[in-house]
Amino acid sequence: MDKLTHLDATGAAQMVDVSAKADTVREAVAEGVIAMAPTVIAAIRAGDIRKGDVLGTARIAGIMAAKQTSALIPLCHPLPIASVSVDFEYLETGVRVETCVRTNGKTGVEMEALTAASVALLTIYDMAKALDKGMVIGPVRLLAKSGGKSGDWTAG
Amino acid sequence: MDKLTHLDATGAAQMVDVSAKADTVREAVAEGVIAMAPTVIAAIRAGDIRKGDVLGTARIAGIMAAKQTSALIPLCHPLPIASVSVDFEYLETGVRVETCVRTNGKTGVEMEALTAASVALLTIYDMAKALDKGMVIGPVRLLAKSGGKSGDWTAG
Amino acid sequence: MDKLTHLDATGAAQMVDVSAKADTVREAVAEGVIAMAPTVIAAIRAGDIRKGDVLGTARIAGIMAAKQTSALIPLCHPLPIASVSVDFEYLETGVRVETCVRTNGKTGVEMEALTAASVALLTIYDMAKALDKGMVIGPVRLLAKSGGKSGDWTAG
Amino acid sequence: MDKLTHLDATGAAQMVDVSAKADTVREAVAEGVIAMAPTVIAAIRAGDIRKGDVLGTARIAGIMAAKQTSALIPLCHPLPIASVSVDFEYLETGVRVETCVRTNGKTGVEMEALTAASVALLTIYDMAKALDKGMVIGPVRLLAKSGGKSGDWTAG
Amino acid sequence: MDKLTHLDATGAAQMVDVSAKADTVREAVAEGVIAMAPTVIAAIRAGDIRKGDVLGTARIAGIMAAKQTSALIPLCHPLPIASVSVDFEYLETGVRVETCVRTNGKTGVEMEALTAASVALLTIYDMAKALDKGMVIGPVRLLAKSGGKSGDWTAG
Amino acid sequence: MDKLTHLDATGAAQMVDVSAKADTVREAVAEGVIAMAPTVIAAIRAGDIRKGDVLGTARIAGIMAAKQTSALIPLCHPLPIASVSVDFEYLETGVRVETCVRTNGKTGVEMEALTAASVALLTIYDMAKALDKGMVIGPVRLLAKSGGKSGDWTAG
Numbered sequence: 001m002d003k004l005t006h007l008d009a010t011g012a013a014q015m016v017d018v019s020a021k022a023d024t025v026r027e028a029v030a031e032g033v034i035a036m037a038p039t040v041i042a043a044i045r046a047g048d049i050r051k052g053d054v055l056g057t058a059r060i061a062g063i064m065a066a067k068q069t070s071a072l073i074p075l076c077h078p079l080p081i082a083s084v085s086v087d088f089e090y091l092e093t094g095v096r097v098e099t100c101v102r103t104n105g106k107t108g109v110e111m112e113a114l115t116a117a118s119v120a121l122l123t124i125y126d127m128a129k130a131l132d133k134g135m136v137i138g139p140v141r142l143l144a145k146s147g148g149k150s151g152d153w154t155a156g
Numbered sequence: 157m158d159k160l161t162h163l164d165a166t167g168a169a170q171m172v173d174v175s176a177k178a179d180t181v182r183e184a185v186a187e188g189v190i191a192m193a194p195t196v197i198a199a200i201r202a203g204d205i206r207k208g209d210v211l212g213t214a215r216i217a218g219i220m221a222a223k224q225t226s227a228l229i230p231l232c233h234p235l236p237i238a239s240v241s242v243d244f245e246y247l248e249t250g251v252r253v254e255t256c257v258r259t260n261g262k263t264g265v266e267m268e269a270l271t272a273a274s275v276a277l278l279t280i281y282d283m284a285k286a287l288d289k290g291m292v293i294g295p296v297r298l299l300a301k302s303g304g305k306s307g308d309w310t311a312g
Numbered sequence: 313m314d315k316l317t318h319l320d321a322t323g324a325a326q327m328v329d330v331s332a333k334a335d336t337v338r339e340a341v342a343e344g345v346i347a348m349a350p351t352v353i354a355a356i357r358a359g360d361i362r363k364g365d366v367l368g369t370a371r372i373a374g375i376m377a378a379k380q381t382s383a384l385i386p387l388c389h390p391l392p393i394a395s396v397s398v399d400f401e402y403l404e405t406g407v408r409v410e411t412c413v414r415t416n417g418k419t420g421v422e423m424e425a426l427t428a429a430s431v432a433l434l435t436i437y438d439m440a441k442a443l444d445k446g447m448v449i450g451p452v453r454l455l456a457k458s459g460g461k462s463g464d465w466t467a468g
Numbered sequence: 469m470d471k472l473t474h475l476d477a478t479g480a481a482q483m484v485d486v487s488a489k490a491d492t493v494r495e496a497v498a499e500g501v502i503a504m505a506p507t508v509i510a511a512i513r514a515g516d517i518r519k520g521d522v523l524g525t526a527r528i529a530g531i532m533a534a535k536q537t538s539a540l541i542p543l544c545h546p547l548p549i550a551s552v553s554v555d556f557e558y559l560e561t562g563v564r565v566e567t568c569v570r571t572n573g574k575t576g577v578e579m580e581a582l583t584a585a586s587v588a589l590l591t592i593y594d595m596a597k598a599l600d601k602g603m604v605i606g607p608v609r610l611l612a613k614s615g616g617k618s619g620d621w622t623a624g
Numbered sequence: 625m626d627k628l629t630h631l632d633a634t635g636a637a638q639m640v641d642v643s644a645k646a647d648t649v650r651e652a653v654a655e656g657v658i659a660m661a662p663t664v665i666a667a668i669r670a671g672d673i674r675k676g677d678v679l680g681t682a683r684i685a686g687i688m689a690a691k692q693t694s695a696l697i698p699l700c701h702p703l704p705i706a707s708v709s710v711d712f713e714y715l716e717t718g719v720r721v722e723t724c725v726r727t728n729g730k731t732g733v734e735m736e737a738l739t740a741a742s743v744a745l746l747t748i749y750d751m752a753k754a755l756d757k758g759m760v761i762g763p764v765r766l767l768a769k770s771g772g773k774s775g776d777w778t779a780g
Numbered sequence: 781m782d783k784l785t786h787l788d789a790t791g792a793a794q795m796v797d798v799s800a801k802a803d804t805v806r807e808a809v810a811e812g813v814i815a816m817a818p819t820v821i822a823a824i825r826a827g828d829i830r831k832g833d834v835l836g837t838a839r840i841a842g843i844m845a846a847k848q849t850s851a852l853i854p855l856c857h858p859l860p861i862a863s864v865s866v867d868f869e870y871l872e873t874g875v876r877v878e879t880c881v882r883t884n885g886k887t888g889v890e891m892e893a894l895t896a897a898s899v900a901l902l903t904i905y906d907m908a909k910a911l912d913k914g915m916v917i918g919p920v921r922l923l924a925k926s927g928g929k930s931g932d933w934t935a936g
Binding site: 011012013014015016032033047049050051052053056057060061064065068072073074075076110111114115118119122123125126127129133134135136137138139140141142145153155156 | 188203224231275289
Binding site for chain 4: 365377
């Protein structure tokens, strides 16, 4: 599992061929966290941020970014995304995002779920950075995927 | 410092007006890490990844993402980006990216540096995920910014 | 018909899941109008506009915008657009556009047809605005849709 | 005022040259309306729409569209947008949007303000269309512009 | 073969309707050349270019451009691209690129293969232009296509 | 002239820093040719192409592509493009395009002029390919550039 045959002798980058794969329902769930000072969390909760409604804006940014994933990640396949959800939860030390993306396509949507989470967190950073430039993004990681030939996977 | 006046009574999202700000040279430096199993690091170093040259591809993805930042982050201003660099370093536990973005504009380039780092790390995930879906992205954070009226800032 | 069950308790925006829907041929027809002074209509007809051929340019803009619909409208699904047509008609009081979009996909193409019409009209405004900034866009509306589980619909 | 010299003999479309123009602060204000049944207005006000928070989503869509204007409108110049605001007002017969865009550039931002208004209204249509496909967009029009050599303009 | 029925009386541009066509595996292979002085070829081979690794960057640019083809070419249909490869070969007089694109869709991928080749060559020009502005791109041409109702085709 | 100092020891790709350069008026002129059978030229002239008005569509595609250059070419700087023109001429053996791009910025617009020419020619190929898949694009080359510290340049 920790080694894969090269597709060509030179190791050059390429989009792996998925034309022979079947269209099946595939789902991926990712999560991410942004850590910040308690005063910043309080300001976000109170809507007390100069740029406006933070989590509502970050949700839209995450959803729209999921649809741009194949334009951002060079070797990622374009997929007909069937749904995206982006949900937030306040932590004592920041904000947690959980994203879920579904498609009916030939490859998985792990990258779409991770991209949605990353861009949602970057948007929170952008909106709150006038208060605190020391916010830290991460961990961002895949929680689970299902569908496709390689089968289901859940984070340990 | 932990409170900002609302620009309107409703708290609606908006792009903050920068039309009266001066064009000055501004720079931002960000970093990020992706953690992975030693076998995956070894595969990346050996060029032993099915999708091809990992860090070279991630570098281009990061540079191109920096230029798309204002299209991804809803309230971020478009800026004439003057330079972007994306550098990698192997750690024992993964890969570290450091990005530096410079502009001659009316607002800072923190978001561009953070976006470049995030997308570079997402690209590494994409290229190595056939080996290990449990890779974790983060911490991603700003290291320093300079230029503009708000002055210089360095991570504590 | 005037009420829909919330998908979650918070009312947060999300892309509705269409992964279980069938791919069927769907079509939408939209129309729009831009009102302008008779002298401007005459200038457009005569090709007497500094920026060039107005309706030919607006047609291409509308077609290309239809393909960008899911990148512009946050909760709109990306669809494999199968055809777009954008046709114009001179009125005594301006120009009328009629668009028709077809797909073989899981959701309708109403938004694509409306977006094509809107961007075509905005392009006419752009090209003629040196003559008349008082041009008015609208009404823009759906004329008909067919295909999909919700069935056919025609404007009353 | 109702006639302009052709820039070339053939009437071919082209981007008008603005390289000799000065960078000045320019502002444009536009408005638009979407008409809908009272039950739909009530559903939007109550947050009773399956796709989520309607006006918050439409605001972000309008702001992001303003930044994409030069990619949508063929002969429109790219501009360093300095601010965008998108505000809504409930009418008895629908929703009214007012947009304001500012730049420090070589041409006006009328198209950015009109594009923001149009895409905000299209987003409202998208989110409420499960309740009412007969909603009508328009009039969408420029209310005022200021700055630049051609001077100020206000709708009559 | 040298004449086609007009779809409408006016000759207006439109996206041809492919909604009734079947999804089949389709492939296109294109090639292109950029001619340059021997000293420039030597600099590229030696990695002696100020902007960095030329062919690695051009490969990624070509792959990403293939995915943007329907956004660049007005009447081109969006397609679920299943694979893209971009390979280079040094000639005595320059560099040759060969691209191969595959899809499982309703129309061919000739434009995607040609666009990938063109953008890869433009990227080489960009990276080496500090050394030689007189580089010449072309010929760029289709070598072969297969799949779809119109059948296979190979350059004579 | 045939050697440039590496900016870093590793040869990694990067956007060259232009933040210290002055904004000056810069212009670039490029040309390109597409060769095709006489019957295809005749069909284009007669408007006898199923997809519609060929050169009008190709002109808009070229202009819009010029504005997307920095999104397509990885290390190319975003520039405030001040004008783009795309002109065509019938040859006995095909069609010739000449593009002219102007900016008031920190780097030249050679890539914008070459990209506009390439995409205009690709659009001609797309629209006429039902008649002739053997059309050949090129030579595409820079004719002249002016402005900037490196001074004027004209093709030999």
